[in-house]
Amino acid sequence: MKVLLDLQYLNVATTGIKTYMMELAKAAKTYPHPDIEWIFTHDPIEQAADHTFKNPSSKFQRLNYHLDYFRWKEFQLPDLVKKHQPDVLICPDFVSPAASLSCRRMTVLHDAFFWQMPQNYPRWWRKYFLNLIRKGLKEKTEIITTTSYSKKALQKHLGEELPIHVVYQSPKSLTSRMDKGIITRNNLDQSPYFFHLGTFDKRKNLPVLVQAFKTFLEKENKDFKLVLAGGPGQSNQMNDFPIVEKLVSDLGLQDRVILPGYVKDEEIIALYQHAFGYVFPSENEGFGIPILEAMGFGIPVIHSDQAALIEVSDGAGLIAKTGDASDLAEKMILLGRDKSLREDLIQKGLFRRDYFSPQKFLQDFQQLILDAAPTL
Incomplete structure (x- = not known):
């Protein structure tokens, strides 16, 4: 045939x-x-x-x-x-x-x-x-x-x-050699960080993630960073990058939120390998490839309660209310404090990734x- x-x-x-x-x-x-x-x-x-x-x-x-x-x-x-x-x-x-x-x-x-x-x-x-x-x-x-x-x-x-x-x-087969340059250039080897990979489309809810991260820092007083890797949204209507940039400045997070833009596969591997947690607050997805990529690298995942993400993760992710910065911050705090939860999510994620x-x-x-x- x-x-x-x-x-x-x-x-x-x-x-x-x-x-x-x-x-x-x-x-x-x-x-x-x-x-x-x-x-x-x-x-x-x-x-x-x-x-x-x-x-x-x-x-x-x-x-x-x-x-x-x-x-x-x-x-x-x-x-x-x-x-x-x-x-x-x-x-x-x-x-x-x-x-x-x-x-x-x-x-x-x-x-x-x-x-x-x-x-x-x-x-x-x-x-x-x-x-x-x-x-x-x-x-x-x-x-x-x-x-x-x-x-x-x-x-x-x-x-x-x-x-x-x-x-x-x-998900994507990330088999390139790791390029740690992006880690050292942004001093990410000196502090733990949450990671998100993808375009700055409005449906990704990245301003919500920045607000949640601000709350996380205020309550935890820890030296964490947030890496938002990826390019602008695909049209002016869809693009939240300027909004995120302004929010980062207004909240005084210029030293804590890293915006590296598009990254190569070699850099993506490094960012996954060194991340403390992956956060995916999207309001609408058809599938959600990055959460499986993160799980495959042994990174615990927090994702929104959007139906496709719940279907794909099947209990292997920590679920936050879509569009709720306070609830997302609480989940980030929980992940930072509860080592047994973190390890449980890592093991469930590795098992779930193998299914795809x-x-x-x-x-x-x-x-x-x-x-x-x-x-x-």
């Missing part, structure tokens, strides 16, 4: 979708199946390294990217389907071609944010992108999503006409490809 995997979007993907695509492609190569022939539209490493459309600095550059993406989905990808004659086309970036295709389609919708949080997206762009998504949900299409929470959210907005399958992904292996990620896909499994 031939499976065509669309990897075009890797030329701009920077967050969870990039991890999803890279790990699926890597697993397909690592764990071949005798009855499945995988065909990649692009070499994943080369496509991820293509910076032609990354970080556009003008409206003209953004328009060029959208035109390139549209041309790919609606013309070039259908031509590849005709050329390779796959049995299944997998589009892991929300959008499948609007053109009629002879094969089954598996379209990955990672979450329902476009429907749930319209205020976070430019109006014209959201309307355009939702139109692309809907036009591709046709014929023999099966939707793949990341959690049961996301499945229910998608059914609410898309209905139940198309089958929706839940496939748990695997690359091999299982691929096997769940293979089952759907080969058996046309019924909706979960």
Whole structure:
């Protein structure tokens, strides 16, 4: 059976979708199946390294990217389907071609944010992108999503006409050599720190985390720091980075809150390895890759009571009320004081992380490809 995997979007993907695509492609190569022939539209490493459309600095550059993406989905990808004659086309970036295709389609919708949080997206762009998504949900299409929470959210907005399958992904394979430079440059080897990794999207609730950290310092009087690694939100509507910067200044936390921006894999490994705890206060997630990454490094995790995070952690994280800075501070204090709780969370986290292996990620896909499994 031939499976065509669309990897075009890797030329701009920077967050969870990039991890999803890279790990699926890597697993397909690592764990071949005798009855499945995988065909990649692009070499994943080369496509991820293509910076032609990354970080556009003008409206003209953004328009060029959208035109390139549209041309790919609606013309070039259908031509590849005709050329390779796959049995299944997998589009892991929300959008499948609007053109009629002879094969089954598996379209990955990672979450329902476009429907749930319209205020976070430019109006014209959201309307355009939702139109692309809907036009591709046709014929023999099966939707793949990341959690049961996301499945229910998608059914609410898309209905139940198309089958929706839940496939748990695997977190990023962080196998690079550790670069401790980021630790020494920020004096993180001199004091314990809480860590968060990700963009400064509004839904991440990072101002709440900064406020909670201020309360933690006032009550504990300890030499802790907070590291918020990652770039700005993906649009002006979504970006909380300026708000976080101002809050850090207003609260006098310039020496305690570290904002290193984008960090390389080698630096991410170092930040995980040395962290005292990982804090993820997000108000909405489709999956929550960083909490599993942290658990894999033996870091205790505090996360919000958002449904997808509860589903993924399955009792291996310390849960705080979403958007409640006081409750989050109390959980940070508890983690700092209770050594037995900390050790228990570490052990539960390591066990939970093992459940989300690359091999299982691929096997769940293979089952759907080969058996046309019924909706979960």
